[in-house]
Amino acid sequence: MSNHPVGEHYLVELNDxxxxxxxxxxxxxxxxxxxxxxxxxxxxxxxxxxxxxxGVTGVIVIAESHVSIHTWxxxxxxxxxxxxxxxxxxxxxxxxxxxxxxxxxxVTLKQxxxxxxxx
Amino acid sequence: MSNHPVGEHYLVELNDxxxxxxxxxxxxxxxxxxxxxxxxxxxxxxxxxxxxxxGVTGVIVIAESHVSIHTWxxxxxxxxxxxxxxxxxxxxxxxxxxxxxxxxxxVTLKQxxxxxxxx
Numbered sequence: 001m002s003n004h005p006v007g008e009h010y011l012v013e014l015n016d017x018x019x020x021x022x023x024x025x026x027x028x029x030x031x032x033x034x035x036x037x038x039x040x041x042x043x044x045x046x047x048x049x050x051x052x053x054x055g056v057t058g059v060i061v062i063a064e065s066h067v068s069i070h071t072w073x074x075x076x077x078x079x080x081x082x083x084x085x086x087x088x089x090x091x092x093x094x095x096x097x098x099x100x101x102x103x104x105x106x107v108t109l110k111q112x113x114x115x116x117x118x119x
Numbered sequence: 120m121s122n123h124p125v126g127e128h129y130l131v132e133l134n135d136x137x138x139x140x141x142x143x144x145x146x147x148x149x150x151x152x153x154x155x156x157x158x159x160x161x162x163x164x165x166x167x168x169x170x171x172x173x174g175v176t177g178v179i180v181i182a183e184s185h186v187s188i189h190t191w192x193x194x195x196x197x198x199x200x201x202x203x204x205x206x207x208x209x210x211x212x213x214x215x216x217x218x219x220x221x222x223x224x225x226v227t228l229k230q231x232x233x234x235x236x237x238x
Contacts, residue, residue, distance in 0.1 A: 006191055007198070009130060015235045045166045047180055057185065059178050061166055065189050066178055070202070072125055077235035079125070081200065083189070106236060116134050116196035117225060 005115040007065055007085035012095055014078040014104035022071035022078050022102050025050045028058055035097035036060050036067055039090040064089055069098075078102055083114070124234040126184055126204035131214055133197040133223035141190035141197050141221050144169045147177055154216035155179050155186055158209040183208055188217075197221055202233065 014022075021027055029048045036043060042063035049057050059068045065083035072078070080098060082091055099107055133141075140146055148167045155162060161182035168176050178187045184202035191197070199217060201210055218226055 004194070006194065006196065007189075009198075009200070011128060011231060011233070013233065013235065044168050044176070047164045047166060047178075049163050049180060051182070057163070057180055059166075059180055059185055059187075061168060061176055061178055063170070065176065065198075066187055068178075068185055068187075068202075070126075070184050070204075072235070075123070075125065075235050077125065079128075079184075079202070079233045081128070081202070083187075083198070083200070085189075108236070110231065112130060112229065114130070114132065114198045116132065116191075116194050117227070 004118045005113040007083060007114050009112045009114050010082040010091055011110040011112070012080040012082065012098065013108045014080060014098060014102050015076065015107070016105035017076045017078055018103035019073040019076055023054050023056060023073040025056045028056055028069060028101065031097065031101040032058060032060060032067065032069060035094045036062060039094050041084070041089050067094065078104070123237045124232040126202060126233050128231045128233050129201040129210055130229040130231070131199040131201065131217065132227045133199060133217060133221050134195065134226070135224035136195045136197055137222035138192040138195055142173050142175060142192040144175045147175055147188060147220065150216065150220040151177060151179060151186065151188060154213045155181060158213050160203070160208050186213065197223070
């Protein structure tokens with residue numbers, strides 16, 4: 001679709017996670033911020049929120065675009081997206097750290113190039 | 120990929136936008152917040168940021184997941200993603216409002232179901 005990519009958008013499905021880990025806002029916030037910092041990205045702002053009765057949403061705005069996580073502890077599942085316009089950002093490191101943070105046993109990934117159409 | 124969808128993730132490419140409109144943090148913030156409210160979503164928090172020399176990033180966390188926009192005024196291009204776990208949210212209305220907000224002339228859309236794999 002995109003003929004002039006400005007960035008890559010990764011959609012990551014984390015399956016068979018440990019429910020208590022993906023229901024902890026503090027655990028996810030600390031771990032994901034550390035992972036994003038280690039990836040070489042520049043953090044602009046972050047916001048995390050716990051839902052009742054369960055589930056956490058977190059978004060980290062980075063100079064390179066954003067990283068988000070939404071969790072469904074009752075399904076042992078977390079949906080992540082990582083959008084970066086920097087080829088230098090270490091996206092595999094973030095995914096590896098997410099696996100450690102969530103104890104996900106099955107991880108799948110889709111990568112989609114984003115950018116304007118050129119005519 | 121997903122056998123048990125918890126939500127739908129829409130990746131929207133806005134091409135041939137009016138540069139001045141997609142370089143205005145206030146314009147995008149006010150317009151996108153209004154569009155998201157009208158879509159029936161519940162806003163939790165928002166954060167918008169202007170980059171130097173140009174470009175705006177905005178993320179609105181909603182109870183249903185999130186809406187983000189990243190703009191490249193120099194390319195007349197904006198990348199949007201809308202992730203919702205509610206079938207009731209009016210996503211077409213948000214996309215229509217984005218077209219009005221940005222004066223995009225060519226809009227393309229990818230829809231990806233998100234959710235855990237069932238075995």
